[in-house]
Amino acid sequence: MPQESPPTSLEPPSEEQALDATRHGEATRDFEACLRARVVGQDAAIEAVTELYQIFLAGMASPDRPVGNLLFLGPTGSGKTYVVEVVAEALFGNPRAFIKVNCAEFQEHHEIAKLIGSPPGYVGHGQTPALFTQEALNRWHTEKLKLSLVLFDEIEKASEALWQLLLGILDKASLTLGDNSHVDLSQAMIFMTSNLGAAQMSALAEGGMGFVPHEPLADAGLDDKITRTAMEAARRKFSPEFMNRLDKVVVFKTLRPEQLERVLDLELAKVQQRIVRAVGQSHFTFHCAPAVRAWLLQEGTDPKYGARHLKRVIERNIVYGLANLVATGQVSSGDDVSIGMKPDGTLSFAKSATRLSRESSAS
Amino acid sequence: MKKILVVDDNEMLCRLACDILHTEGYHAVPATSAAEALEAFEREHFDLLVTNFGMPGMTGLELARAVRDRRPQCPVIVMTTFEPMECEHVTLWLPKEYLFPGLVEKIRHCLSAPGVGELAR
Numbered sequence: 001m002p003q004e005s006p007p008t009s010l011e012p013p014s015e016e017q018a019l020d021a022t023r024h025g026e027a028t029r030d031f032e033a034c035l036r037a038r039v040v041g042q043d044a045a046i047e048a049v050t051e052l053y054q055i056f057l058a059g060m061a062s063p064d065r066p067v068g069n070l071l072f073l074g075p076t077g078s079g080k081t082y083v084v085e086v087v088a089e090a091l092f093g094n095p096r097a098f099i100k101v102n103c104a105e106f107q108e109h110h111e112i113a114k115l116i117g118s119p120p121g122y123v124g125h126g127q128t129p130a131l132f133t134q135e136a137l138n139r140w141h142t143e144k145l146k147l148s149l150v151l152f153d154e155i156e157k158a159s160e161a162l163w164q165l166l167l168g169i170l171d172k173a174s175l176t177l178g179d180n181s182h183v184d185l186s187q188a189m190i191f192m193t194s195n196l197g198a199a200q201m202s203a204l205a206e207g208g209m210g211f212v213p214h215e216p217l218a219d220a221g222l223d224d225k226i227t228r229t230a231m232e233a234a235r236r237k238f239s240p241e242f243m244n245r246l247d248k249v250v251v252f253k254t255l256r257p258e259q260l261e262r263v264l265d266l267e268l269a270k271v272q273q274r275i276v277r278a279v280g281q282s283h284f285t286f287h288c289a290p291a292v293r294a295w296l297l298q299e300g301t302d303p304k305y306g307a308r309h310l311k312r313v314i315e316r317n318i319v320y321g322l323a324n325l326v327a328t329g330q331v332s333s334g335d336d337v338s339i340g341m342k343p344d345g346t347l348s349f350a351k352s353a354t355r356l357s358r359e360s361s362a363s
Numbered sequence: 364m365k366k367i368l369v370v371d372d373n374e375m376l377c378r379l380a381c382d383i384l385h386t387e388g389y390h391a392v393p394a395t396s397a398a399e400a401l402e403a404f405e406r407e408h409f410d411l412l413v414t415n416f417g418m419p420g421m422t423g424l425e426l427a428r429a430v431r432d433r434r435p436q437c438p439v440i441v442m443t444t445f446e447p448m449e450c451e452h453v454t455l456w457l458p459k460e461y462l463f464p465g466l467v468e469k470i471r472h473c474l475s476a477p478g479v480g481e482l483a484r
Contacts, residue, residue, distance in 0.1 A: 278378035315386060320463035323383060326376045327459040328444070333375065 028054040034090035035083075038266065041259040045072065045083050048248040052189060056147060066173045066185050067147065069245055071155075072193045073230040074252025075201040077306025080193040084151045087189075088140075091147065097140040098149035099132065103158040112161040117178030130177050137183060148188040155192045156237055163242075166192075170245040197233030201226050201254075202304045227251040255306055260297055263307045267314050275322070282333030286322060291341040321349055365474050366390045366407070370400040370414040370426065371442070380413070380466065387467050397421035397429075404430055409437065411473055413466065416443035427452040438473040440466070 024032065032050045039046055052061075052068035061067045072080040085095040106112060117130035137148045152158070152166060169175055173186040204225050230251045235243065243249075255263065268288065276283045288296070296317070300310030318339065325331040331351065340348045367389050371377040377393045384391035392409070394400040397418060403409070412430050414423040421429075427439040431452045438454040441447075447456035455469050 274382050275379070278382045279375045282375060315383070316464065319383060323376070323379050323463050324460065326373070326379055327442070327462040329373075 024050065024054055025057060027057055031090055035086055038086045038089075039079060039083055040262045040266070041255050042079055042083060042250075042252055045079075045250045045252065048250050049083070049087055049189075052247065056189075061186075063186055064173060066170065067187065067189045068247045069170045069190045070192065071234070071246050071249045072191060072252060073196060073234055073249060075226065075254055075306060076195055076198055076304075077301075077308030078252035078254060079306070080252055081151065081153060084149060084191050088149055091145060091149075092140045092142070094140070098151055099136060100151045100153060101131070102153050103155050103162060104153075106162045107157055107159050109159050109161045111159065112165065113178065115162070116165070116175065130179075132175060132183060133177065134181075134183050137185065137188060146187050148185070150185070150188050150190050152190070152192045154195060156194045156196050167242060167245065170242070194234065196237055197229045200229045200233070204229065223253050226254060254303065255301075257297075260301050260307060260310075261293075263310060264293060264297055264300075267310055268318075271314060271319055274319075279333070284322075284326075284331055284333060284335040284337060286318070286337040286339060288318070289338065289340040292339050292347060295341060295345075295347075317347055321347060325349055364388065364390045365410045366392065367411045367413060367470065368392050368394060368400055368403055368409045370394045370397065370412070370418070370423070372396060372415060372418045380462070383463065384467070384470070387470075389470065397423070397426040400426055401429055404433060411438045411440070411470060413440045413442065413470070416441050416445060424450055424452070440469055440473065442466070 028050060031053055032046065035046045035049065048070055049068075052070070055061050056067045072083065074080055084098060088097040089095040091097070101115065106115065115131050137150070138146075140148065155166070158166065165175065169185055170190060173184065173188070175183040175185060177183060204222060231249070234249065272285065275286075296310065296313055299317075300313035301307050302309075321339070322331065322337065325337065330349075331337055336352045338350050338352050340350065342348045367384060369377055369380050369384070369391050370393075371380070372395055374393075374395050377395055381391035381393045392403060392407075394403055397414075397420060400412070400414065404412075412427065414426050416423040418426075423441050423443075427441060427450070430437055430439060439452060440455045440457055441450075441453050442457050442459050442462060444459045447453075447458075454473055457465050457469055
């Protein structure tokens with residue numbers, strides 16, 4: 001049988017033979033596009049999740065470990081939990097399609113029973129339902145996608161017992177419940193968030209500590225400093241055995257003004273979508289004047305809490321106002337409401353020419 | 364999650380109110396007539412009733428009475444553009460001009476205060 005002769009030189013392969021290992025499959029590209037449309041300014045987090053998803057879809061994930069172990073660090077209000085919600089929405093059409101373990105609720109050793117159920121011989125055995133069952137884990141599985149998402153929020157607040165449980169999950173993708181049944185997490189993506197170093201990060205974002213006001217650092221320098229601060233805080237707090245089990249540590253960036261503008265656009269678009277979803281064809285539209293947008297950003301964002309309050313400020317001032325207009329019959333289907341700012345700093349609502357009449361006169 | 368039945372013949376307001384209550388952490392179910400609301404009450408359990416006052420057919424007050432006959436403890440909030448009136452079946456009145464955030468605050472109050480459904484009795 002003729003044998004192929006071995007290559008005689010170390011020349012790179014010709015163009016026809018070259019393969020691109022960085023290319024993503026179509027499903028992964030759709031997934032990534034979905035994340036990029038909803039998450040602003042956190043490219044590192046998107047890339048980390050997309051890579052793990054690609055590995056999962058290709059069936060290359062290690063069989064005895066979770067699909068991925070991700071640690072999200074960063075200042076509060078930078079979108080760590082939000083990214084997990086967006087991943088859940090992109091994959092399962094529901095931003096709540098994941099198991100969330102709020103580690104602050106498990107600061108005492110005995111509280112672990114709420115998670116895995118009480119072991120035999122202990123009070124509550126057979127009565128305390130475990131949160132972390134295989135059924136709960138597989139709840140959002142579909143025919144096409146057998147993947148689960150688990151979020152451990154604020155892991156720095158976890159008790160020692162929860163830490164031991166977490167280490168087991170990250171290493172062996174396995175968990176033993178109080179009734180001795182086993183939960184398999186090899187089809188799960190594990191997200192962990194932490195605010196470690198939050199005080200130092202806030203001080204950096206606000207421009208320093210003390211009574212003398214400091215100038216905030218330039219953007220790039222600020223992000224580098226925040227990354228270093230977060231990583232140092234994580235290494236100080238978490239054991240090497242924990243850090244070694246992580247596939248990726250992502251430090252979330254503080255959002256720049258133009259990124260906060262995009263967050264505002266997304267949030268206002270969500271309000272419009274809610275109106276359309278709630279009332280269907282007979283919906284009305286609204287738009288905000290630049291002064292209102294600036295005011296919403298001023299009220300809803302700050303260096304310390306990022307965009308955390310923006311949603312609430314929009315709800316309280318825009319959504320409630322629009323609902324009151326509907327309640328009093330001032331706005332009905334087809335109307336276009338423009339929201340402006342009065343000289344006294346309060347919001348004004350005005351009905352411009354109705355959308356339907358404009359559309360009919362245009363046609 | 365507490366379950367609230369929201370009744371208003373203005374479908375847009377009814378659905379918008381449900382959507383807002385959903386973001387506040389409640390499971391709000393819309394009904395656009397008193398008859399639809401009573402059917403829903405027969406079918407499932409609700410922790411609270413929010414109803415419009417003036418509706419074609421059965422009014423909000425008549426609905427409140429019918430619901431209280433079935434569930435005497437159920438708190439009832441009535442939204443109105445008129446002056447509130449004395450009625451033993453209504454827990455709280457709410458002017459529509461100040462529907463939000465008033466409705467959210469009143470629901471929170473009704474569902475947190477023990478026995479508030481008895482206040483008007």
